[in-house]
Structures are given as C-alpha cells and as structure tokens.
Amino acid sequence: MFRGVRVHTLRTSSSRPLSRLLTTGRRHLSNNAFFRVSEEVREALHSKKPVVALETTIYTHGFPYPENVALASLLESVVRVNGGIPATIGIIDGIARVGLTPEELIMLASSAGKENTLKLSRRDLSYVAGMRLAGKNFNGGTTIAGTMLLAHLAGIKIFGTGGLGGVHRGAESSMDISADLTELGRTPVTVVSSGCKSFLDIPRTLEYLETEGVGVGTFADGREGKVDFPAFWSRDSGVKSPTTIQDEKEAAAIICESHGNIIHIRSSHKADAQNAMQIQSGLLFANPVPTEAAIPKTTMDTIIEEAIRQANVSGASGKDNTPFILAKVKELSKGASIPANRALIESNVRRATIVARELAVLEVQQEEAEGQSSSYILPVQSSPAASAEQLLHNASLEQPPQTPSTQEDVDILVAGALAVDISCDYTPLPTSISQLDPAPHTSNPATITQTLGGVAHNIAKAAHFLGSPVRLCSAIGSDLSGRAALSALESSGMQTSGIQTLPSPAKTSQYVAVNNAHKDLTTAMADMSILESINPETIETTWFPSLPHFKTLITDANWLPPALSSWLRFSKSRGAFTIFEPVSTAKSTRLLSALSSPSSSSTTQSTTAAIFPNHLIDLATPNNHELTALHTHASSSSLFSSEHWFRTIDALGIPSTGLRVPLSYTTSPALVDAGVPQRAIQLLPFIPTILTKLGPGGVLLTCILPFDDPALNSADEAKYVLARNGNGDREAGVGGLYVRLFEVEEVLKEEQVVSVNGIGDTFLGALAVGLQRGGKMEEVVRLAQRAAGLSLRSVESVAPELRGLRGEVEKLGR
Structure with missing residues (x-):
C-alpha cells in the first residue's frame, strides 16, 4: 500500500467522522475535528525522536485528584529525562488528543469521578465523537485498547503502562475478556507493562494472546534462563513467559522485524523482506515490578483469593469487578499495593522510553543501509543500566563550528534559549463574537509582530541594557532564522561568541504567542528542541573551554x-x-x-x-x-x-x-x-x-x-x-x-499594557544585575519590578528604555 511512497501524514478532511477514521486501517492521520496530535509530538515523530504513548484511565479512574496530577507529571518527566517525548492520550470535549498539554492534563485529572468523565476503549471512541456532533461534550481517559488505537493512528509505536487487562477467572462461562487483548491482536503497537493483574487468569490470558498472534516476551531483568511472566504486584506468577528478552536492544530488534511495514513507510521499494515481515498484531513486553517494591507471590495469592471471594459474595461482576477487587487488594495489603503500583508504572515507562530510543537507532540505521541519507539525529544505543546522562548522548551530533571568542570577563553568563518570537495580538472586528478572546477553530484578525526572543536571550538583553557585561550561551540552526538572529544580536551590541551554530536538522527555536485583546496570553507554541538535542559532553567540549570568568x-x-x-x-x-x-x-x-x-x-x-x-x-x-x-x-x-x-x-x-x-x-x-x-x-x-x-500580586x-x-x-x-x-x-x-x-508599586491600566511577552525575563535580568552590584534584596526587587513595568509598556519583549535605569543600578551597593 505504501510501497515507494514517501509518507509523513495522510491528510483527512476535517469534517470526516471519527467512526470512519477508526476503520482506515494502518494510516497515520493528520489533525482534524475529531483527532489532534500536539505540535511537540508531531514534530518529534517527523524528526524520528523517541515518542512514548501514555494512557489516561489511570488518572480518571485509577488515582484520585490531585495525586493523579502528580503521577502524570512524574511519568512525563520519566520519559523526558530518559530522552523521549511523552504523548499522553485522552479525550477532551469529545476530541481525541495525542499529547496533552499540562493544562489539559490537569483539566482531565480534575474531572476524575465526574459523570461526564468516561472510561474509553476502542468501542467508545465513536460514541464520544458522535455525542460531540450532537452538542454533548465528554471528557475521558483512554484504556490500553483505546490508547493503542489512537497512538497507532498518530504513528506512535511504543506505549508504556501499568498492568494489562486479561481473561477473567471463570471466563469460560462469563466470556469476560479484556478488549486490551483483542486490540493487541490487531494493532501494531508495542505495550510495555508489568504483565496483567494477578487476580486474572494468567495462563488463559497467555493462551488468548497466542491465539491472537501477539508476540509476548518478559525482560530478564538480570535473571538467567527462562523467567516467569510477571503478575503485576509480584515478579513471578508461576507461569513461564513464552520468551525471555535480555534488554531494550533485543526488544527494539523484535519490533523492527515484526513491524517492518510501519518502519518502512518512509523507505524505498528496495526494503529487504527479512526486515519487513509486515505483522499487523501488537507486541507485549512484560517488565517485572522492581524488586524493592514487589510483594511476594505467596502473600499476594492469599490476598487475591480473599478479594475474589468477597467480590463473589458482593455480586461485583462485569465492569464493577476489577475496581472492587483493586480496592480490596489495597485494603487487605494494608496499602502496600499502592507504592508497588507506582513503582511498576514508573519502571515500565522508563523501560518503554529506552526501547523507543533503541528503536529510533535501528530505524535510522536501516534507512542508511538502504541508501537513504538520513537528516535526523541518531540516538546512541545504551545499556538498560545506563544513567540519564548517558542515555541523552547523541552519537551523531556533529561538533558545531565555533565563533572566535573573546576572553574578557563578564559579570553574568546566561545559558538557554535564543528564539524568534512571533506575537499575535487579537484585534477584534466590530462584528466579532467576542471582543476579548479570539475564537477557536478559525482564523482571527490580529496584529502580528516578529522579534528576537527566547527566555535566555531576553534575560541577557535586559542585563545588557542595564549596563552589565553579559554573555549569552545558546544554539541556532544553520537556517535563515538562525542567520537573522545572529545578525540581530550583533547589531544590538551583544556578544555573539557564546552562540553555536548546529548543522541540519537542528532548527532555530521559535515561540508563537497568541494574546487576547487585552494583550494577555491566550495560548502559545514553542519549539525549543534544538537545546534538547545537546548532551553534556557537547556542552563540556564546545562551550566550557571558551568561557571567560563570570x-x-x-x-x-x-x-x-x-x-x-x-x-x-x-x-x-x-x-x-x-x-x-x-x-x-x-x-x-x-x-x-x-x-x-x-x-x-x-x-x-x-x-x-x-x-x-x-x-x-x-x-x-x-x-x-x-x-x-x-x-x-x-x-x-x-x-x-x-x-x-x-x-x-x-x-x-x-x-x-x-x-x-x-x-x-x-x-x-x-x-x-x-x-x-x-x-x-x-x-x-x-x-x-x-x-x-505573582503578576499584579507582586x-x-x-x-x-x-x-x-x-x-x-x-x-x-x-x-x-x-x-x-x-x-x-x-x-x-x-x-x-x-x-x-x-507588592507592585504601580498596576498598569489595560490601555497602558502593550505586550506581556518578556516581562518575567526582564524582571530576572534586572534582578541579576542588581544582586551582582551588591544591592539589598528589597531595592533590587523594586528595581526589577520597575524594569518589568517598562517592558509591559513596550512593543519589544525587553524595553530599550531599560537603559534609563542605569543610574539606579550604579547607586546599588553603595
């Protein structure tokens, strides 16, 4: 179907119903009215960065608010620290979203337990989309099955989660079998979990997965020989795993061989058949709960038998069975199941991220072997025990050419983002529905300006305007935006010796802010990925040797x-x-x-x-x-x-x-x-x-x-x-x-505010200059607040009028 075709996304009409999109087979969808992939995730997939899908029923139906928010933050951090991009998947207002923003995550997590917050599997996705057309908007957490499907539609191959659903005990009569298993049988996404809940029928679960054609393996985790398939809270289940996987490299190789059809979407027709078996089912990699958090099998067996007995007595069946048993397990284990649950989820997400990294390596190597010149950064392969720093080294990151540096001392060194800032200020027409906020899902009249920005740049510029010797250390791409940024820095009189130019595919950072009619931020998009491609070794060899005293x-x-x-x-x-x-x-x-x-x-x-x-x-x-x-x-x-x-x-x-x-x-x-x-x-x-x-609050x-x-x-x-x-x-x-x-000395009126971009950066730049001059905290904060007020009145992120505060700076510390 895709042979010889170079595909990134297949465009779909924005009005096409989700029910039809769910039947499109093996396509990667573009954004539309029912399905949206975040800018960060889309860019990561396009650049072949490791992306890991994360489910949301654990937040909507697993942990209470606000503990679920803390867990969501932790799991996304685990992915990022280990070199990946998290793609948390859920339903917001009837729209399937791949890659939730922090605000969306909090909104979804805070809706846990509410009537219109649903638990959504494959069968439910068309329902919530249809209800949106009918004017009823639902939020929902996606199950493993729902998350797998949406991840695949976005082009994500790896999914880290807690425990898989399975065949319930007595399923020969009740036919109670989780949709997770059938989804694994038809959707080529790899799931990393701690096996399935131990109150399920594990032998029958493995038999069912075999019938569905799902490859199942368990990480050896340092053990020799064949190992048990794990039982969620316990490392052993008494049932041997179909296969044993030594490490993440082996796992990535299995994915590469099994799902060659996905990997070779961008490949030529010369792809070797042995590397493209075109298996359309998923893979399950079981990762045993960490030893220090595991509950012994004998202990859990006793707890589970009692929990099942009480469920039977209470008549808890169907969708009520699992929540009832989980609550009883928590009660009977005296809470020990909760830390074990947290530990295994974190461990699974970490392992899934490393597998995704190893898979990214193999994908690029395959393309190069087929004669395609890859313009993407190749992640380094690493051992499972590698540190976070080792995991983030990029083996193919070339040493960027260095600008000759001056060794004159500076007061302040600023390391971080240099970006091209685009500010879109909403300017409503008399006939606009809202005179304050831009309307979603359509174009809006605006005044658009473009300036040089980025947090670190703005801080350095504020310090420069206040007369402090400062050096900005950042990176730009070898592109038009990067050359323009370097030229603008030079014309402003700021040092450019700390700016490194990285080769393609590195792109100069960009920040797009959409403000309402009062110039308050409505939403923003940022691509700062260039700094995230740089590892500690590059910093130590590229920047550190040329730095002056600071x-x-x-x-x-x-x-x-x-x-x-x-x-x-x-x-x-x-x-x-x-x-x-x-x-x-x-x-x-x-x-x-x-x-x-x-x-x-x-x-x-x-x-x-x-x-x-x-x-x-x-x-x-x-x-x-x-x-x-x-x-x-x-x-x-x-x-x-x-x-x-x-x-x-x-x-x-x-x-x-x-x-x-x-x-x-x-x-x-x-x-x-x-x-x-x-x-x-x-x-x-x-x-x-x-x-x-605290903004106007001081x-x-x-x-x-x-x-x-x-x-x-x-x-x-x-x-x-x-x-x-x-x-x-x-x-x-x-x-x-x-x-x-x-407190703020002067709260500006709405008509006095020109732009809110850069006021926090201006505050910090002035604060650093004042502290460097030896000023007392009280007078330094007052100076920084006045500086921020000047930027509020300016069309530029950092007001040139800051130069007028140099006299106050000179008086500090006297």
Whole structure:
C-alpha cells in the first residue's frame, strides 16, 4: 500500500467522522475535528525522536485528584529525562488528543469521578465523537485498547503502562475478556507493562494472546534462563513467559522485524523482506515490578483469593469487578499495593522510553543501509543500566563550528534559549463574537509582530541594557532564522561568541504567542528542541573551554536535566552564584531531576554543599504555576521524605502552632489560603531562595537565612523572620526563615499594557544585575519590578528604555 511512497501524514478532511477514521486501517492521520496530535509530538515523530504513548484511565479512574496530577507529571518527566517525548492520550470535549498539554492534563485529572468523565476503549471512541456532533461534550481517559488505537493512528509505536487487562477467572462461562487483548491482536503497537493483574487468569490470558498472534516476551531483568511472566504486584506468577528478552536492544530488534511495514513507510521499494515481515498484531513486553517494591507471590495469592471471594459474595461482576477487587487488594495489603503500583508504572515507562530510543537507532540505521541519507539525529544505543546522562548522548551530533571568542570577563553568563518570537495580538472586528478572546477553530484578525526572543536571550538583553557585561550561551540552526538572529544580536551590541551554530536538522527555536485583546496570553507554541538535542559532553567540549570568568550564571529550563546539571556544576566549580528560570510548568521540574544527578567531582561542589546536599541552585524565579509544578514533582518523587529535607525543616524552628497567622501578615490571607508561601517553604531545602512572581500580586520572597545574616538581628526585618533555628543544629547552616511579599508599586491600566511577552525575563535580568552590584534584596526587587513595568509598556519583549535605569543600578551597593 505504501510501497515507494514517501509518507509523513495522510491528510483527512476535517469534517470526516471519527467512526470512519477508526476503520482506515494502518494510516497515520493528520489533525482534524475529531483527532489532534500536539505540535511537540508531531514534530518529534517527523524528526524520528523517541515518542512514548501514555494512557489516561489511570488518572480518571485509577488515582484520585490531585495525586493523579502528580503521577502524570512524574511519568512525563520519566520519559523526558530518559530522552523521549511523552504523548499522553485522552479525550477532551469529545476530541481525541495525542499529547496533552499540562493544562489539559490537569483539566482531565480534575474531572476524575465526574459523570461526564468516561472510561474509553476502542468501542467508545465513536460514541464520544458522535455525542460531540450532537452538542454533548465528554471528557475521558483512554484504556490500553483505546490508547493503542489512537497512538497507532498518530504513528506512535511504543506505549508504556501499568498492568494489562486479561481473561477473567471463570471466563469460560462469563466470556469476560479484556478488549486490551483483542486490540493487541490487531494493532501494531508495542505495550510495555508489568504483565496483567494477578487476580486474572494468567495462563488463559497467555493462551488468548497466542491465539491472537501477539508476540509476548518478559525482560530478564538480570535473571538467567527462562523467567516467569510477571503478575503485576509480584515478579513471578508461576507461569513461564513464552520468551525471555535480555534488554531494550533485543526488544527494539523484535519490533523492527515484526513491524517492518510501519518502519518502512518512509523507505524505498528496495526494503529487504527479512526486515519487513509486515505483522499487523501488537507486541507485549512484560517488565517485572522492581524488586524493592514487589510483594511476594505467596502473600499476594492469599490476598487475591480473599478479594475474589468477597467480590463473589458482593455480586461485583462485569465492569464493577476489577475496581472492587483493586480496592480490596489495597485494603487487605494494608496499602502496600499502592507504592508497588507506582513503582511498576514508573519502571515500565522508563523501560518503554529506552526501547523507543533503541528503536529510533535501528530505524535510522536501516534507512542508511538502504541508501537513504538520513537528516535526523541518531540516538546512541545504551545499556538498560545506563544513567540519564548517558542515555541523552547523541552519537551523531556533529561538533558545531565555533565563533572566535573573546576572553574578557563578564559579570553574568546566561545559558538557554535564543528564539524568534512571533506575537499575535487579537484585534477584534466590530462584528466579532467576542471582543476579548479570539475564537477557536478559525482564523482571527490580529496584529502580528516578529522579534528576537527566547527566555535566555531576553534575560541577557535586559542585563545588557542595564549596563552589565553579559554573555549569552545558546544554539541556532544553520537556517535563515538562525542567520537573522545572529545578525540581530550583533547589531544590538551583544556578544555573539557564546552562540553555536548546529548543522541540519537542528532548527532555530521559535515561540508563537497568541494574546487576547487585552494583550494577555491566550495560548502559545514553542519549539525549543534544538537545546534538547545537546548532551553534556557537547556542552563540556564546545562551550566550557571558551568561557571567560563570570560571577553569576542564569540558566533556563530549556535544557534537559543532564545538560542543565552540567551547566550548574561547572558554574559552582567556578564559584559563581547560580539562578534558575523555570520557563514553564512542564519544564520547571527539570531542575529537581538535575539536582538529583550525582556529582562527578568533589571540585564541583559549592562551599555550602555541607548545608544543602547537591546545592547547585542559589535562587529560582518561578511563577505561581511553576512553583506548584515544582512542589508536586518533589512530592511525587518523595523528596519531602528525605533525611536532608527533614533536617533542614527541623532546623528552621517552625513553631508547633504553624505559620498560618504570621504568613497572613507578611504576605496576604489570600496567598496563604492558596498555599503559595507554604509550597515555597517546603521547597527551600533544595532551593534556598525562591522569588515567586505573582503578576499584579507582586513578588513573594521566601528564603533560608544563614546564621550570620544581618536580618536576624535587624529590628526593621524582624517581622519578616518567621522562624529561627531552634534545635542548635548549627551544622545544618540554617539560621532562620524569611518570608516577604513585595507588592507592585504601580498596576498598569489595560490601555497602558502593550505586550506581556518578556516581562518575567526582564524582571530576572534586572534582578541579576542588581544582586551582582551588591544591592539589598528589597531595592533590587523594586528595581526589577520597575524594569518589568517598562517592558509591559513596550512593543519589544525587553524595553530599550531599560537603559534609563542605569543610574539606579550604579547607586546599588553603595
């Protein structure tokens, strides 16, 4: 069908019903009125990056809100940290979405338990699409079967999940067989799971999969000989697996041989038949639950027998059977099933990502063997035990040509995104339905401007306008946008020696913002993938040797965690003050993953390492949403259970009565009710100073004071010192807790706001300059707020009028 045809997507009419799309067979669909693939996932598939599908019934019908949001954040982070692109799949307002945004994930997870939130398998997809045509919009979590189908329609080959459905006990009478099994029999997607739930009939499940023609294998996970097919909470089921797989390389090779028809969609007619068996069924790779979280088989057998007995007595059957038994297993195991469940899901998603990476390697190698010149980055093959940094090395990333650098010292080094910014400001017509927000699914009148941007660029530009010697370290593609960006930097008088040009297919980053009539952001799209293609080794060999002496590093979250860690550790080895800009809710958690990376040398530890283990960040500037994302990730990663966290919090001397009342005085009752300062305080053991940007609500400073900080003995500052070291643990390095809200001096009227793009970056650039000059935090924050106000009034992301604040900068620290 596809022989000799170069196919990326097959276009489908936007009005074509989903019921017809579901019968199109082996096609990869373009976006339409019923099926949408996110820009990030589409770009990743086009560039042959490893993409991993993730289901959503685990969020809508498995874990309660907000624990489900934390789990969703964790699993997407696992994919990204291991070098892949997550594609969480669900139904929003009757539309099948492949690659949910953080906002969509939260919306779907928060709808768990509601009447119009459905559990959707293959059979249900046409129903929700049809109801949308009838004016009834449903949200829904997709089961394994539903997720497999939608993943395949998008062109995704790998799917990581928890436990597979199966043949229920007594199915010879009830015919209760999960649709997951029949989906595996007809949809060529590889599922990585911890086998199936152990209360199912595992022998009959394997027999049914064999009948359906599904290849089944179990990862040896270090074991010798034939291994058992796992039983979800237990590593062994008493039933031998049909085959044993040693590692992810073998798994990728099996996929490559089995699904050659999918792999060769873009290949020529010369494809070797032995590499294209064109098997149309799926594959099941069973990954046993990690040893440390597993529950022994004998223990689980007893629990399950009792749970089944109670289900039979209660008459729980059909769709009610599984939820009833799961609840009883949780109860009878005294909650031990829950951490085991979390551990196995995380392990499965991690393994699925590595398999996807290995498959990407084989795909590119096959194309090259067939005489096709691949213009894509080839991921390096890695062992299952490889570290995150090793996993993210790209073997084929060429060393980019270096611009001759000057070695003159700089005050501030900024590492991160340089992008072409496109701003679309909605300008409604008198006849427009809404005079405030652009209408979805159609074109809208707008004023469109194009400028040079990117978080790191904007921060560096603000520092430059304020008179600070600054160097921007970033990457551009060898394309028209990249050449224009370099020219614009040179004309602005900024240093360009830290800008590296990467060969094709690397593309210069772009950011598109759609604003409403009040210039408030409605939605945005960002392609910052160029930085994500760069591994730590490239950073260490390309940027580090040419860097001058610098006093402050600011890095944004557009780097993947291993690369981010390299920038931070190198800067600490130089004795620099480090600042982190989270960029977005989705990317903000990369910091916590970077902090957990072990140091390669004792020389890279800061002088306060004894106080804060892996203390790589001195200050972070999240907004409220990013602060929440950081807190949720820390909670789901059990960082709040670490010995270091308890020791630091204990040393703060927080009174037993809590801080709600004093926090209400130093911030505001509304902020306390929203939990904003509380979340910031809990993150202090990992980020000792946090400045939370609250828009018109001001800036919230939350920090740990060392023993010698003058604020501890200042009458003027006493009201902001909410706790003092009370346990005598001076080695903890914690003198007290400081919390203060800096309100905005002037809230602009709507007609005064020209653009909101770049105001947070302007704030941070000015803040870094002020701190570098030795200014007190209060006066530095005030300066940064005034700078942000200037950018609010400017058509440019960073207002040139910042030069007028240089006189104030000169006065700081005197």
